[in-house]
Amino acid sequence: AQRVTQPEKLLSVFKGAPVELKCNYSYSGSPELFWYVQYSRQRLQLLLRHISRESIKGFTADLNKGETSFHLKKPFAQEEDSAMYYCALSSGSGGGADGLTFGKGTHLIIQP
């Protein structure tokens, strides 16, 4: 069975400090990994996906298959980064019909 673990329920950092939100997964095949974000009073939205290897709003995430991790990083946190962050996994097979498996989420608070 596939599983996504986000060990930190809450992460508080000061503005300008580096941020790292941890995500570990378990899956026997080749998964597709995503980070979704939910800002206050907004709906859940995609932040980035590993296959795109892109940087969105200064965030990056590298898939480490050896450590089965997909940590989200940003070198300098901004106050508008405060939000709930979810790591998610798709098996990538079967047409994605097994949906996304989400972690429990990390609440990121950026202090001024």
Added chain:
Amino acid sequence: DAGVTQSPTHLIKTRGQHVTLRCSPISGHKSVSWYQQVLGQGPQFIFQYYEKEERGRGNFPDRFSARQFPNYSSELNVNALLLGDSALYLCASTPRPSGLSYEQYFGPGTRLTVT
């Protein structure tokens, strides 16, 4: 486009009752997925529908069922409600289900409270 819409926004039901939740996908999106989000947890996959057929199902009892209509909108039905069914129910749409990891666009959710 207003994005994915869901109705109602919230509702309160009694144990044993039945509930129907509705979802309209983004125009042009043919696949709809349903998720349950219990307080303090991440969303949990319930169903995926594409072209009116169930394409995937999560680990939920048979009390949960869904269908998709010709206009690609969808309903989620839950029978014999339990207190544990209290949650935020999210609908997400994509152009089609595929191994190419299409982005899922989420609706605002329906908050169900079972008393």
